[in-house]
Amino acid sequence: MERIFFQPGPTTLPKEVLSRAKAEWDDFEETGLNIMEHSHRGKSYETVHDQAKERLKRLMDIPETHDVLFLQGGASLQFAMVPMNLLESGKKAKYALTGSWSEKAYKEASKIGQCEIAISGKDTQYRTMPSMDYQASDEDAYLHITSNNTIYGTQWPDLNIFSHPNLVADMSSDILSRAINVSDYALIYAGAQKNLGPSGVTAVIIRKDLLHENEKLPNILSYHIHAKNNSLYNTPPVYSIYLLNLVLQWVEEQGGVAEMEERSTKKAKTIYDVIDASSGFYKGYASLESRSLMNITFTLENSELEQQFINECEISGIFGLKGHRSVGGFRASIYNSVPLESCEKLAKFMVQFQEKYGK
Ligand SMILES: Cc1ncc(COP(=O)(O)O)c(C=O)c1O
Incomplete structure (x- = not known):
């Protein structure tokens, strides 16, 4: 895998x-x-x-x-x-x-x-x-x-x-x-x-x-x-x-910085869209107007599911999401080397995880 x-x-x-x-x-x-x-x-x-x-x-x-x-x-x-x-x-x-x-x-x-x-x-x-x-x-x-x-x-x-x-x-x-x-x-x-x-x-x-x-x-x-x-x-x-x-x-x-900018916007949107459509299952840390296109920070409404989220991510081949200790939750860092397909896979995983554990 x-x-x-x-x-x-x-x-x-x-x-x-x-x-x-x-x-x-x-x-x-x-x-x-x-x-x-x-x-x-x-x-x-x-x-x-x-x-x-x-x-x-x-x-x-x-x-x-x-x-x-x-x-x-x-x-x-x-x-x-x-x-x-x-x-x-x-x-x-x-x-x-x-x-x-x-x-x-x-x-x-x-x-x-x-x-x-x-x-x-x-x-x-x-x-x-x-x-x-x-x-x-x-x-x-x-x-x-x-x-x-x-x-x-x-x-x-x-x-x-x-x-x-x-x-x-x-x-x-x-x-x-x-x-x-x-x-x-x-x-x-x-x-x-x-x-x-x-x-x-x-x-x-x-x-x-x-x-x-x-x-x-x-x-x-x-x-x-x-x-x-x-x-x-x-x-x-x-x-x-x-x-x-x-x-x-x-x-x-x-294609230079202009291409990196276009990709970053698309990549970030792929993940933020899942957070925004989750009816609070996922909670973004940053205010909407201050959101980063490089580091996407979020928590789960039910914090008891956090370890489960990390475990299932790893089973699905997704790594590196643990949030910084001062914020907790998760952080998806999507720097220039991270392809759009990786963000799409994470977004898909997040939707499936919510389907499985959401109310
Ligand atoms: C915005 C920012 N400034 C400074 C640093 C510290 O960098 P370094 O570990 O290269 O000293 C980091 C590290 O992640 C950072 O993200």
Whole structure:
């Protein structure tokens, strides 16, 4: 039986990417080596590195004003690097709190400099995105947002509501799933392990005027140093970037971000429709207007059936649905690599489960 997966991250990679990596496993382009056995200063790896950078630029239409960095330490290191590099003394960093990851980003930044909460959705238990009634002020170093809240299953439906001269976005769980205007951002970061590839590499897109030399910062934490060295200041995560390049190539071959956006909308609708038609048997966690197209969170009206739901899913070959411990219930993560057919199978399973156990 074919297994299908809905993990929140790391998640599955496109089958075509795994097949290509397998074919090149012990002989990358007739060099007799796996790419990860190559020097990061050699031609073979440098080509892969530059291709990945150029592909991301093409796919996201990244303007010349911005640079692309490939860093390590996950999105969590960016929670610290952003304020270390962008929060000058005398200024304040502003945070939009929309879930656990933005709370973590805010707490980390508070250790480094002065921070304030600009808007918050906490009073709705993060079911609803807060209204955007925040005006940029001269004291702001930047405004930090999280475009998609992986744990609660909420997402800003329209990113155009933010007009801040220094907008910083954690796009770890929805990058490349919808078109955005990169010029609107001072900095975008995303851990790769959802829509970009495997864990181990984090993409950072930064406006070049923010790349200041700062002698007080350790080199490894400085965007300026990484940019000056084309992300080759120290040994990069060679294999992760190789897989990232293959995933980006796959996205291009599928039709780019516009195609991913169309697919995401269709995939999410397939599952949300079942929840909405279930007369309360399934309950969506997020408010309708804040629903994520990447992480679908739901519970069962009868919580005693939860273990049964997971057991029967697994018998049917469906895995990775257990919700995060802070929300409970279930979460179907439907990143770019998850095909529509998997969502249709899950939707069908959910209908059958309700037929069997519903009143
Ligand atoms: C939106 C968001 N930000 C940050 C993180 C943390 O990423 P990492 O584990 O790469 O540090 C995650 C992880 O799931 C996430 O979903």
